[in-house]
Amino acid sequence: MIVLDRLTKRYGPTVAVDQLSLTVPTGSICALVGASGCGKSTTLRLINRLIEPDGGRVLIEGTDAASLPPVALRRRIGYVIQSIGLFPHWSIARNISTVPELLGWTPARIAARVDELLDLVGLDPALYRHRRPHQLSGGQQQRVGVARALAADPDLLLMDEPFGALDPVTRDGLQGALIDIQARTGKTVVIVTHDIDEAIRLASRIAVLDGGRLIQQGTPRELLAHPANSFVEAFVGGPRRGLRLLQVTPVGERTDYTVDHGDAREPIAADAMLDAALAQMVAGGIDRLPVLDRAAGRRGTLSLADVVTS
């Protein structure tokens, strides 16, 4: 668990982070969103003590970070920096294995881990292992940066716009990979992103910052359904907010389980989101879908009207 307690950081007259209090429970993903310059990167740097706060404190698993030796602390925390920052004089493999090497892993274990991570981020190990960073595209470098942060399998992960330079398909794949890893290993993740859809997809909680202050935090659904002010509303989509709400509302919530549609059509899962159901309706030119709630072992029907009205 990461707890930020009235955290403040000033740069001259600029208050980069202003009395920020935030709790990220163990095993959850928290997204920091907000306009450029609102203090997202500064917040991450305060967590791993790259910079020291002017006020407030950071608790990591209950311990004040200020009392932990910074180098050891950082080796426990995977960190993807915004500017990627691969070591240009080292091969991709050596870049990824930096922290495992510091932790004294055996060469065989390191080599296996490097290949595993390159596979994970979608880079063929045989092709990329021995290359230098300058021989990779920006997006490929960014993926190596993510692999480097994951290398020693840290419990805590700070990611500063980790997928910003990726094409939509690769980004989608890596978001999926992150969700898998997180579900499997229960990492605690703080991710900075400008992409509200990414935040909605990945995060269990989203924190909206403005001018270093926390404006609103909550589940993606809370933010979409009840934005605290016009700033948050604009941030979570403005006029398209309604469409995003479909992305976070499960089909099961709107399904009428008293009617079994009895269609030959493949039913949609109750835990799928409404946007997927709507997409199927539009694609099929139909206004009703069969629903299967596998967990509860029941069938029902979702109509177009159910999608629109709660």
Added chain:
Amino acid sequence: MSAPDIASDRPPAGALARLAARPAVWASLAFVAALALLPYSAPLFHALFPELPRPLYTRASFLDLALSHAGLVGLASLVVVSLGIAIGIFVTRPAGRDFAGPVDTLTAVGQTFPPTAVLALAVPAIGYGGAPTVIALIVYGLLPVVSATIAGLGAVPAAPVQAADGIGLSPAGRLVKVELPLAAPVILSGIRTSVILNIGTATIGSTVGALTLGSPIIEGLSGSNPAYVLQGALLVGLFAVATDLWFDELERALH
């Protein structure tokens, strides 16, 4: 058949061709040839300088002069490189940042201070010979290395340095594994300047009794023997050019 195939089919010719394409090899051969042939060049210098009764320098062998010259420059450079890089590192660390200004001034003064003056001041303290020469070379050669180290470390891109800190390299680990390797080309060019400068400067060591390739030059100047000056200058020049070309190779290998 492509060019690399030809080279591998006939390795000796290929190796020779590669060697012949390296100017550093040619310059070194020219230096060695000059050292070997000069002792037999009396007839040539008699012809060039008919008015001189003894146109070939014979007080010491050219080989001894060259070895002693190289030894003095080598020793001074060893100190200059280790001390210069250490100073450059120190003033770019948080603990030494306050010293950056004074050190900069001091090394700059060291370089504007004429080496002859350093010699004049060092001789009363430690006597004649190689020791005051080495001291003068150290004072004189420090600036390029110190300023190149500071410039090189300052020019290391911010992102990898921040990443090194962020993923948990210690300050020393960051310096050795990231900053110094990335600054190495700039530091090396500073070392190159310093060493080449001192190959020339070492010649004045002969004014205080050190054995250097400057000995024929100094004696030629005081004894109005231009042939001696020419012999000394030729060897110093070839030595400097050959060394410079080797640095050139080293710099290219580093890139």
